[in-house]
Amino acid sequence: MKCSNGLYFTDRESLAREINNITCYYDLSAELIADAIFNNKEITTRLSQTEIDVIEEYQRQIAEELLTHECDKGQLVSAAISHATLAAKWKDKDPDCYRKCRAPMSWPWSPERWKPTNPRRDMIKGIALLLAEVERQDRLNGQGVSA
Template sequence: MNKAFEDVMAERRRQIEAEGFDTAHDDGHGEGDLALAGACYARYVGTCSPFGYTGISAPKDWPWSPKWFKPTTPRRDLVKAAALILAEIERLDRATAQTVSEPVTAVRCSECGWIGESTDLGAEGECGGEGCPGTSVNEIADPAAMIRAWHDSDGHYCGKQLADAGYIAPRPATVNEAGALDMEPGATVWDLTAVGEAALNAAKAEG
């Protein structure tokens, strides 16, 4: 194993262990953000003089807050670039594994409001909510119901279906949001799109 490979793997471990950028964090980034960040570092090495590494602003296509762009030396920046691209490959592999896995239906109990997965139900279809023996559990299927479940579960349920259908979309977190959610500015958060708002408003109008 050569030193270059060892240094890239060490940087990847540092990102996870020292910075706290674990798989859950990486999965929260928008499509390609990690790869783009790596590309910015690699491109910077190719376009800048070795003596021009001070006082440099972040590239225009840098995906996060400018303060997170921290070039040091050409070799160090290439190590960071490789580690970021590796993180994106790992994120894509996890996303692919989730896509090909057996689909699970999200359900809600009309008696206690519990939200879960069909696999959480009891043998007779009873609710998985604590202390609720009810069996009035229904599949969350229409867009408005999925949006409500996504919101009520803090994004744990129905997110993929809503994103695939264009009802929610990612955007960079503002400074205030980042502080409230304990994330770095520019990290990805999800919001309703105009299509999602329209679906929710239509359901409200129908009563």
């Protein structure tokens, strides 16, 4: 498979690594994209709506919230815990009250960045932040795309 810059990919893993280097597409789908392109076959794995929502949220966080792969150690986990804790503990069913909740002490960023939406959405945000943390740690440890 020839790349636009003249490189040839001899296997799907090297193509997946190259896809991962494209900032706007750095996510779990790189391996699936590489598999589909390199092997020229249909992707047989179907993602659940929740998995799709997590991937879309992860991409949104990078694009809109300016989440970088160089976030300080612990910030992503703290933010994820903040979202998940609010979502898990929420008892009041009033959505307006939920959206007005203040940022918890565990929230690592400015209060202006705290934007609770609803319990499901905030759980998705938390999972996407944990995904970002795992990928950050993998990069620090020199791990590439898993086989």
